[in-house]
Amino acid sequence: MKIEIKNDEKVNGVIDLSKFASVLKTTDLDIKKAIFESTSITKNDLGWTQDYIRKLLLAEIDWTAVILNYKSRDGDKMYFRVCPIVFEHKVEYEKYAKTSDYKRVVLKEIIKNGIGYILINSFNPNPEHNIDIWLSKSIFPYPTSEWKKEIKLVDE
Secondary structure, three states: OEEEEOOOOOOEEEEEEHHHHHHHHHOOOOHHHHHHEEEEEEEEEEOOHHHHHHHHHHHHHHHHHHHHHHOOOOEEEEEEEEEEEEEEEEEEEEEEEEEOOOOOOEEEEEEEEEEEEEEOOOOOOOOHHHHHHHHHHOOOOOOOOOEEEEOOOOOO
């Protein structure tokens, strides 16, 4: 598999971590509300809604690590950007067959080439970490179809 992250950022912005922490304290750790209230989007070439970008931040960033390491952080801002990622020969798995009790599952392997998007944030700007997260979430894409068939097990 070949992966290349382009430096052509399409979306960027900043999360005010002081405001994020303040909202968390007053809302019984409502991370979604904290993200929505502390995020400023400064560039949006993809035309995504601000709500969509904030929900993307909620889903893609490891907020446990942010909360646990916030105090040891030098600055009070987290910058983020969404960049194109070009991939060749990426393996994805589609659900294919299963037993009625899901004890045995067969996944269909699909090799894909294309362009996607990857979220990179300044709290963990390590490219390997960002690629690992992107791969783990894209190997098993959201299902768009039902199982193709059911495996019948024969008692021995």
